[in-house]
Amino acid sequence: MALEIGVIGLGRMGTEIAANLVSAERQVIAYSRRPERVGELAALGIRPTMKLENLAHCDTVISVLPDDNAVREVFCGPHGFASKLRRGAIHIAMSTIGTATATSLANEHTRREQGYVAAPVFGNPAAAKARQLFIVAGGTSTDIRRCQPLFDSLGQRTFVVGSDPAHANLIKLLGNMMTATALEAIAETVAVLLKRGLDPRLFIDILINTMFGGLAHRKNARRMET
Ligand SMILES: NC(=O)c1ccc[n+]([C@@H]2O[C@H](COP(=O)([O-])OP(=O)(O)OC[C@H]3O[C@@H](n4cnc5c(N)ncnc54)[C@H](OP(=O)(O)O)[C@@H]3O)[C@@H](O)[C@H]2O)c1
Numbered sequence: 001m002a003l004e005i006g007v008i009g010l011g012r013m014g015t016e017i018a019a020n021l022v023s024a025e026r027q028v029i030a031y032s033r034r035p036e037r038v039g040e041l042a043a044l045g046i047r048p049t050m051k052l053e054n055l056a057h058c059d060t061v062i063s064v065l066p067d068d069n070a071v072r073e074v075f076c077g078p079h080g081f082a083s084k085l086r087r088g089a090i091h092i093a094m095s096t097i098g099t100a101t102a103t104s105l106a107n108e109h110t111r112r113e114q115g116y117v118a119a120p121v122f123g124n125p126a127a128a129k130a131r132q133l134f135i136v137a138g139g140t141s142t143d144i145r146r147c148q149p150l151f152d153s154l155g156q157r158t159f160v161v162g163s164d165p166a167h168a169n170l171i172k173l174l175g176n177m178m179t180a181t182a183l184e185a186i187a188e189t190v191a192v193l194l195k196r197g198l199d200p201r202l203f204i205d206i207l208i209n210t211m212f213g214g215l216a217h218r219k220n221a222r223r224m225e226t
Contacts, residue, residue: 003027003059004027004029004047004058005021005058005060005062005150006028006031006055006062007029007030007031007063007064008055008062008064008074009063009065009066009070009095010031010032010041010046010064011066012125013064013121013125013128014030014062014064014065015044016125016128016129017062017064017094017128017154018044018046018062019044019045019046020129020131020153021150021153021154022044022046024153026150026153027047028045028046028047029048029049029054029055030047030048031050031055032048032049032050052074052084053084055084056084056085057086058085058089059086059089059090060092060146060147060150061085061089061090061091061092062091062093062150063075064094065095066095067095067097068097068098068101070095071093071095071097071101071105072101072105076104076105076108082108082109082112083112085109085112086114087113087114088114088115089114090115090117090143091105091114091116092150093105093117093118093119093165094119094120094121095120096120096169096173096176097120097169098169098173099166099169099170099173101169102118102138102165102168102169106118106139106164106165115139115143116139116143117138117139117143117165118136118137118165118166118168118169119136119147119151119158119168120168120171121133121134121135121136121172122134122136122175123155128154131153131154131155131156132156133154133155133156134155134156135151135157135158135159136158136161136171137151137158137159137160137161138160138162138163138165138167138168138169139163139165139168140163141163144160159171179216179220182212182216182217182220183220186204186207186221186224187224189203190224204221204224208221208222
């Protein structure tokens, strides 16, 4: 039991992450609010529970909750899950959340003598399933070292950005902004080509094989072809 890793937030990303931990021969206990998911999670080798306090014994808890509100609701406040976790336990927060939330969480855990590592990811559920995530990690070097074997089971590369967890979240948010900007730029260009009666597929082929061969451009451009 002491070696179980807790996972909170068993959605599209969290389920793949928890399943990969099981594949890496970790014992995983996962909190789900929905009874209908219990059978599915158990079939993946995950020990499901509908009681959050059943994760309180874990040395490591990974959250893959949807947003700032959910993370704050679950972890913060006098009765939040941080108050149930043991001293010395570590919380790895993989959600895309704001820097203020990351700083509040880091303070909450530090106050309770617990570790906190922000580890937002670049990728999607398919990449998570294939262990191809890019993990951007922020936290103390001791905490990051402790988490690294788990990151190695979940992603293709971990970028360590320093001791301030919020910096990892800032980079993830800026990355999302750049993806959105790339999408917008491609859409504007395709709109001009269409207005002139031209086939944008030729442009897309030129684009991704010359100056704009990065993932964000390639994926979004290909999507626009269909
Ligand atoms: N999906 C992607 O492509 C992608 C890519 C990179 C990063 N991310 C980030 O990864 C995080 C998770 O994304 P996702 O796509 O996996 O989201 P999701 O599919 O919506 O899953 C979120 C999970 O969190 C659970 N949850 C929500 N509020 C909760 C609460 N208060 N207490 C306990 N459980 C709660 C939900 O449970 P219920 O089912 O009971 O509602 C659901 O299982 C987000 O921060 C997202 O930005 C996602």
